[in-house]
Amino acid sequence: MKTIEVVAAIFKRGDSFLCMQRNESPLKYISRKFEFPGGKIEPGEQREVALQRELHEEMDLTISVSQDQYLMTVDHIYPDFRIIMHGYLIEVDDLKFTLNDHGAFRWMERQNLLLLDWAPADVPIVEKLMREI
Numbered sequence: 107m108k109t110i111e112v113v114a115a116i117f118k119r120g121d122s123f124l125c126m127q128r129n130e131s132p133l134k135y136i137s138r139k140f141e142f143p144g145g146k147i148e149p150g151e152q153r154e155v156a157l158q159r160e161l162h163e164e165m166d167l168t169i170s171v172s173q174d175q176y177l178m179t180v181d182h183i184y185p186d187f188r189i190i191m192h193g194y195l196i197e198v199d200d201l202k203f204t205l206n207d208h209g210a211f212r213w214m215e216r217q218n219l220l221l222l223d224w225a226p227a228d229v230p231i232v233e234k235l236m237r238e239i
């Protein structure tokens with residue numbers, strides 16, 4: 107089974123988190139599901155650099171990401187591939203961005219996070235945010 111390695115940014119503004127909705131996809135289990143912005147690490151690329159690149163591509167954001175912001179890694183098996191996803195917690199006062207890749211976004215208060223229909227690999231991250239962050 108193919109393994110992909112992904113980085114994702116969990117933006118926290120006050121008590122709310124930025125949740126992005128994926129566009130329609132032939133893979134039903136991720137189609138239109140909510141996720142955190144980010145994407146695949148390219149071969150030889152450092153995780154934090156990959157996340158900076160993805161945030162620039164997807165949202166026109168120019169921000170630096172550091173190892174101190176690392177939160178957790180999820181290892182999840184989807185029907186077609188295995189995903190290893192590293193999440194980074196980025197606290198912001200305000201965030202101006204564009205939606206280059208996603209259909210929609212929501213800032214969700216922590217206690218409401220599970221009201222969204224998440225990509226299954228994201229659930230352990232969401233649970234940690236609700237419990238601890």
Ligand SMILES: Nc1nc2c([nH]c(=O)n2[C@H]2C[C@H](O)[C@@H](COP(=O)(O)OP(=O)(O)OP(=O)(O)O)O2)c(=O)[nH]1
Pocket residue numbers: 110112113114136140141142143144145146189191225226227228
């Ligand atoms: N960015 C991101 N991807 C996630 C999350 N949860 C989750 O299962 N994924 C999956 C969906 C995709 O299969 C993969 C992320 O890669 P991507 O967003 O670059 O993938 P893609 O298939 O849309 O784009 P691409 O192959 O055309 O580059 O990881 C998440 O929270 N954030």
